[in-house]
Amino acid sequence: MANILLIEDEEPIRRVMVKILIDENKSYQITEASHGKEGLEKLTRDNFDLILCDIKMPKMDGMEVLQQARKKNISTPFIMLTGHGNLETAVEAMKLGAYDFIPKPPDLNRLLTAVRNALQVKTLVKENKALKKKVAEKYRMIGESDSLLKIKTLIDKVAPTEARVLITGENGTGKELVAHQLHEKSSRSKAPFIEVNCAAIPSELIESELFGHLKGAFTSAVKDRPGKFEAANGGTLFLDEIADMSLAAQAKVLRALQENKVQRVGSDKDIPVEVRVIAATNKNLKKEIEEGRFREDLFHRLAVILIEVPSLSDRLSDIPMLANHFMKQLAEEQRMEVKAFSKEAIKELQNYPWSGNIRELRNVIERLLILGNNPIEAKEIKQFAPK
Numbered sequence: 089m090a091n092i093l094l095i096e097d098e099e100p101i102r103r104v105m106v107k108i109l110i111d112e113n114k115s116y117q118i119t120e121a122s123h124g125k126e127g128l129e130k131l132t133r134d135n136f137d138l139i140l141c142d143i144k145m146p147k148m149d150g151m152e153v154l155q156q157a158r159k160k161n162i163s164t165p166f167i168m169l170t171g172h173g174n175l176e177t178a179v180e181a182m183k184l185g186a187y188d189f190i191p192k193p194p195d196l197n198r199l200l201t202a203v204r205n206a207l208q209v210k211t212l213v214k215e216n217k218a219l220k221k222k223v224a225e226k227y228r229m230i231g232e233s234d235s236l237l238k239i240k241t242l243i244d245k246v247a248p249t250e251a252r253v254l255i256t257g258e259n260g261t262g263k264e265l266v267a268h269q270l271h272e273k274s275s276r277s278k279a280p281f282i283e284v285n286c287a288a289i290p291s292e293l294i295e296s297e298l299f300g301h302l303k304g305a306f307t308s309a310v311k312d313r314p315g316k317f318e319a320a321n322g323g324t325l326f327l328d329e330i331a332d333m334s335l336a337a338q339a340k341v342l343r344a345l346q347e348n349k350v351q352r353v354g355s356d357k358d359i360p361v362e363v364r365v366i367a368a369t370n371k372n373l374k375k376e377i378e379e380g381r382f383r384e385d386l387f388h389r390l391a392v393i394l395i396e397v398p399s400l401s402d403r404l405s406d407i408p409m410l411a412n413h414f415m416k417q418l419a420e421e422q423r424m425e426v427k428a429f430s431k432e433a434i435k436e437l438q439n440y441p442w443s444g445n446i447r448e449l450r451n452v453i454e455r456l457l458i459l460g461n462n463p464i465e466a467k468e469i470k471q472f473a474p475k
Contacts, residue, residue, distance in 0.1 A: 124148030231406030257397030279323030305354025
């Protein structure tokens with residue numbers, strides 16, 4: 089079902105257009121407004137999937153309705169209708185954010201095609217917003233401990249800047265979440281966020297992965313391929329487990345950071361890139377530098393801002409919130425009933441030595457959801473998270 093608002097001052101035209109739309113699709117729900125001011129009031133009060141709006145109307149013309157709607161952050165698609173149309177008016181309407189501009193009397197096929205396409209765009213926008221909300225929820229940082237609040241405060245200060253950030257911490261502490269938060273709270277949030285796990289890529293392929301390659305540069309290079317730096321252009325490149333990168337690749341990353349350009353493997357042509365780099369590691373980079381496995385000059389380029397993510401043992405007060413969050417999240421994923429925790433079970437979770445940090449906690453909660461009783465008792469923590 090689609091809710092359509094028809095703003096048109098001529099009643100005979102409204103009657104004809106309502107009939108055309110209902111004949112096209114019986115599920116269309118049409119609301120009528122006889123002038124621009126009435127249309128804006130209805131648009132502000134109710135939710136619509138599409139607006140069909142005449143331009144020349146008493147009290148308030150269609151261009152002003154469109155302008156006021158956009159000022160109120162109403163993103164509903166507008167199809168503008170006019171019997172006095174010209175190219176300048178059409179261009180102005182499109183600049184204001186109209187989806188389409190159709191002369192009156194409208195060509196029937198063109199009108200119905202525009203309506204179908206506009207409603208499809210509205211559906212895609214809804215799905216995109218839902219997906220973004222789901223992604224944002226996935227990377228939300230759960231907890232109110234002092235150590236986590238310090239991290240959140242630091243993120244709020246650093247994210248709007250262009251400073252490079254090095255994130256350190258044990259495995260499973262949530263370094264990826266910090267990187268996502270830095271991106272989402274930056275001016276680059278609408279640009280790409282590209283993640284590279286340097287530990288998961290063989291050393292002989294890491295340069296091709298980061299910088300791309302030309303066809304024939306090596307045996308399996310069957311066509312030209314851009315690298316992750318190019319893919320992240322204008323956005324954020326997250327280099328996870330950067331300490332596992334080869335020294336040769338480190339040298340090229342350093343050059344890319346210094347000169348804002350890269351060369352694909354097999355090419356001597358420079359490609360300009362404008363990327364914010366965020367790096368992460370679970371290793372002690374100063375020790376890696378001393379032992380000759382990491383370049384000191386790259387460390388200083390990356391560690392403009394250093395964020396150390398605390399281990400779960402340093403934020404025990406967050407465990408009740410984390411346990412309940414994972415329980416709800418996993419129950420939704422598994423389509424199962426959410427299970428409660430007894431007070432003793434929560435205490436047992438807080439006493440457990442989480443060597444795998446938050447990642448291990450999430451795994452244990454998943455086991456408890458599938459195999460545990462409701463409510464979950466302390467003895468089950470001992471069973472499913474054995475020390």
